[in-house]
Structures are given as C-alpha cells and as structure tokens.
Amino acid sequence: MRTNLADYECLTPGSVREALEQRATGRKLIPIAGGTDVMVWMNDGHLGKVGKVYQSLHALAGEWRYVKTDTEGNLRIGALATYSDVRHHEDVKKNYPMLVHSAQVTGAIQIQNRGTLAGNIANGSPAADTVPALMVYDAKLRLVNASGERVVELSEFFTGYRANVLKEEELISEIILPKPRFAADQQYYRKVGTREAQAISKVVFAGANDGKGNVRMAWGSVAPITLRSKKTEDAVAAGAAADDAWAILQTEITPIDDIRSTRDYRLKVSQRILADFLGKVHQ
Amino acid sequence: MTTNITFQLNGREKTVQAHPMARLLDVLRQDCSLTGTKEGCGEGECGACTVIIDGRAVMSCMVPVCQVHGSKVESIEGLESMGADGQTCLHLIQEAFIKCGGAQCGICTPGMIMAAVAYLRQPESAPGGVAEALEGNLCRCTGYTRIFESVKTAIDRMKTGANQSR
Ligand code: FES
Ligand code: FES
Numbered sequence: 001m002r003t004n005l006a007d008y009e010c011l012t013p014g015s016v017r018e019a020l021e022q023r024a025t026g027r028k029l030i031p032i033a034g035g036t037d038v039m040v041w042m043n044d045g046h047l048g049k050v051g052k053v054y055q056s057l058h059a060l061a062g063e064w065r066y067v068k069t070d071t072e073g074n075l076r077i078g079a080l081a082t083y084s085d086v087r088h089h090e091d092v093k094k095n096y097p098m099l100v101h102s103a104q105v106t107g108a109i110q111i112q113n114r115g116t117l118a119g120n121i122a123n124g125s126p127a128a129d130t131v132p133a134l135m136v137y138d139a140k141l142r143l144v145n146a147s148g149e150r151v152v153e154l155s156e157f158f159t160g161y162r163a164n165v166l167k168e169e170e171l172i173s174e175i176i177l178p179k180p181r182f183a184a185d186q187q188y189y190r191k192v193g194t195r196e197a198q199a200i201s202k203v204v205f206a207g208a209n210d211g212k213g214n215v216r217m218a219w220g221s222v223a224p225i226t227l228r229s230k231k232t233e234d235a236v237a238a239g240a241a242a243d244d245a246w247a248i249l250q251t252e253i254t255p256i257d258d259i260r261s262t263r264d265y266r267l268k269v270s271q272r273i274l275a276d277f278l279g280k281v282h283q
Numbered sequence: 284m285t286t287n288i289t290f291q292l293n294g295r296e297k298t299v300q301a302h303p304m305a306r307l308l309d310v311l312r313q314d315c316s317l318t319g320t321k322e323g324c325g326e327g328e329c330g331a332c333t334v335i336i337d338g339r340a341v342m343s344c345m346v347p348v349c350q351v352h353g354s355k356v357e358s359i360e361g362l363e364s365m366g367a368d369g370q371t372c373l374h375l376i377q378e379a380f381i382k383c384g385g386a387q388c389g390i391c392t393p394g395m396i397m398a399a400v401a402y403l404r405q406p407e408s409a410p411g412g413v414a415e416a417l418e419g420n421l422c423r424c425t426g427y428t429r430i431f432e433s434v435k436t437a438i439d440r441m442k443t444g445a446n447q448s449r
Contacts, residue, residue: 006302010303012303034345035350056303107327109398111327111342114345
C-alpha cells in the first residue's frame with residue numbers, strides 16, 4: 001500500500017551545519033541521500049511508524065559531493081558522491097578497479113546517477129555491492145556530529161542486520177580509502193545475481209592479496225552483514241590450500257534461504273568463488 | 284506539510300507546492316499535467332519513469348521532489364522543438380523510434396527515449412554502449428531489438444549530421 005505522506009515530516013537543511021544542528025536536538029531523523037532506498041520503502045508503504053521524520057541531505061552536495069585524492073594519497077569520497085561520480089573518476093579508475101566494477105553493477109545508470117556509496121553503507125543492506133570492495137581497500141568512515149567527529153573502520157561499522165555504530169546525532173561525512181597497495185591482477189571482484197543488470201546479489205565477493213602477507217576477503221549476502229572473513233584471510237596469507245580455506249570460511253559465513261536464493265546455493269557459490277579467487281591470486 | 288519547490292522544467296521555470304518527499308514522477312504527472320512520464324514498477328526497476336535531471340538520466344519514481352529544487356528537469360515533453368515553420372518537430376530519436384518500430388504499447392517508450400537521449404549527449408556515461416545505457420529500462424513488448432535499432436539509427440543520423448541532437 002502506498003504511503004500517506006502527510007503522516008511524515010521531511011526536513012531539508014541547506015548546509016552541513018544546519019543538518020547536524022537539526023540532528024543535535026535529539027530528534028530521530030532518517031537521512032535521505034540519493035533516495036534510492038527510502039523512496040522504495042515509501043512506495044511500498046514501509047516508511048515506518050506514522051510521525052517519523054526524514055531529513056534530505058541533497059542540499060549539502062556543495063560541501064559533501066566530491067571524489068578526490070588528498071595530499072597523503074588517500075582517496076576521499078564525500079557522502080553525497082554518487083556511484084556515477086565514483087566509477088567515472090580518473091583516480092578511482094586508476095587505483096581502485098574493484099570500486100569501479102562494484103559501482104557499475106549497482107542498479108542501472110539511472111540509479112547510479114542518484115544513489116550514493118555512503119547511503120549504501122548507512123542503509124546497511126548485506127547485499128550492498130560496493131561494500132565488500134570498500135572493505136578490501138580498508139575503507140574508513142568519517143562520522144560527524146555538531147560538535148566533533150570520529151573515524152571508524154568500515155569493517156567494524158556494522159553490528160548486526162541493518163544495525164551499525166552510527167549515533168542518532170551523527171552522519172557519515174566521507175569514506176576514506178588508504179593509498180592503493182594491491183596490484184591490479186591481485187584484485188578480484190565477483191557478483192552473482194539473477195541477471196547481468198539491475199540484479200540484487202545472491203553472493204558478492206571482493207578479495208585481494210598484496211603478496212606481503214596481507215590478504216583481504218569480504219563477502220556480501222552470505223551473513224546478516226557484509227563482513228571480512230578474517231580467519232580465512234589469515235589462513236590464505238599463510239598459504240592454506242582451497243579445501244582448508246573453505247573449511248575455515250564455513251565457520252565465518254552464515255547464508256540463509258530468502259527470496260533471492262537458498263543457503264545451499266550460496267554455500268556452493270561461495271566455495272567456488274573462493275577457489276577461483278585463490279587460483280588467481282595465490283602465489 | 285508542503286513546501287514550495289522551484290525548478291526548471293523543460294526550459295521553463297516552475298514552482299509547485301508539494302510534500303518534500305512526493306515523488307517527482309507524481310509531481311510531473313499530477314501537478315504539472317505532464318503524463319508522458321510513465322510509472323511501471325514504482326521501485327527503480329523498470330526505467331519507465333526516466334527523466335533527465337541536470338543532464339543525467341534518473342528514475343523519477345525515486346526522486347523526492349525537494350531534491351530538484353534549483354535543478355533542470357527534462358521530461359519526454361521537452362524533446363520536441365518548434366520548427367521554423369511554426370510546427371512542432373520531434374527529436375531525431377523520437378523519429379527513429381517511429382521509423383524502426385521501437386515502440387509497441389508505448390509504456391516503456393518515454394523512459395527508453397530519455398535514457399537514450401542522456402546517452403547520446405554523453406556517450407562516456409555508458410562505456411558499455413547502448414546496451415549499458417538502456418540496461419535499466421525494461422520492455423515487455425518489443426524484445427528490445429527494434430529499440431536498439433532505433434537508438435543506433437539515431438546515432439547514425441547524428442553522425443551524418445542530418446539533425447543536431449540538442
Ligand atoms: S516506475 Fe520508476 S523505475 Fe519503474
Ligand atoms: S513497448 Fe510495451 S513495454 Fe515497451
């Protein structure tokens with residue numbers, strides 16, 4: 001059933017400062033960045049309890065819509081940068097190929113022109129396509145409130161299904177990716193969905209190996225949150241064979257049956273992705 | 284709660300009074316009486332509602348109208364132009380859809396055309412070509428072949444300079 005919009009309020013702050021001051025009043029405000037999730041809930045009548053208050057961040061684009069490399073060589077993605085901004089950015093194309101790939105397989109171009117990576121993170125869908133790639137690149141998030149800020153690791157941001165460490169008064173202001181350190185042929189991204197375009201993943205994986213003992217592997221759609229399989233990473237870094245790595249991975253992922261796939265299928269696909277990944281990057 | 288939202292719609296300034304989270308799609312169809320933009324799914328899956336905002340193709344069913352304040356919005360109705368003889372002329376891509384049979388029931392057509400127009404103006408937006416540019420647009424009738432032919436015909440005509448894309 002379609003939502004009766006009159007039941008909801010929506011604030012439209014004109015600047016970052018105004019947005020954070022609104023959040024500091026103790027009201028629970030649900031942020032809207034590109035709207036590509038919230039507007040679907042609205043259409044389905046899932047905006048939540050009558051009286052909920054939303055906050056459109058669109059007018060903060062002047063301050064928060066950017067993709068740039070800072071003087072230390074870190075990539076900074078402003079909270080309002082869209083998938084399109086990211087996938088077409090020269091520095092991203094040069095240094096973070098899995099980010100290009102994952103942004104390109106998120107929705108269709110019309111979605112990529114609107115949706116933001118920060119929104120994808122905040123929304124917390126375990127099927128988010130860009131999040132595994134960001135985790136492999138050791139992304140950090142800058143969280144700001146009216147009086148300060150903190151930086152957290154993306155791999156420690158999620159605390160449970162659609163739950164995270166963000167406080168009511170905070171917003172994600174940017175995503176920070178450390179200097180690139182993986183060779184292009186040591187990076188592997190794979191999304192498995194029903195069809196090439198416009199699909200939500202059944203399993204999504206990003207992995208990389210720097211050849212110096214640092215292996216990163218992150219998985220989506222196989223647990224309540226997107227997660228790094230750290231035990232498997234360590235085993236792979238120590239030279240584990242595919243079978244041993246798979247035995248460990250099974251202790252880290254917990255796929256379920258849902259409308260998009262089954263637990264069995266997801267396990268089978270995860271096992272094959274793991275083997276394929278190891279075949280490509282293992283030395 | 285409603286608020287005034289001012290934007291440029293097909294080249295003219297327009298102010299509407301609406302809830303900030305009203306869908307741009309509904310504002311176009313109901314408040315602006317521009318019913319060319321269609322609703323297929325209402326959840327970002329089908330592309331029937333595609334319009335162009337500040338040069339980029341977007342799904343208008345997913346855009347809260349407060350977010351177009353100060354923007355340029357183009358809908359299918361904005362494509363035709365006034366010829367020297369005072370008659371309206373269709374955009375070359377509209378002509379190509381007619382010529383190649385790119386439209387059957389027509390529900391997907393305005394969205395297909397707007398996505399194609401955004402691509403024709405900015406081919407670098409879809410490095411994968413027409414197939415990528417239109418991957419967010421579903422059609423239940425044509426089987427896509429004629430839609431692709433239509434877009435390719437329009438590209439060829441643009442290249443031969445028969446008509447300038449705007
Ligand atoms: S109606 Fe907007 S994408 Fe289908
Ligand atoms: S012509 Fe009918 S849906 Fe495309």
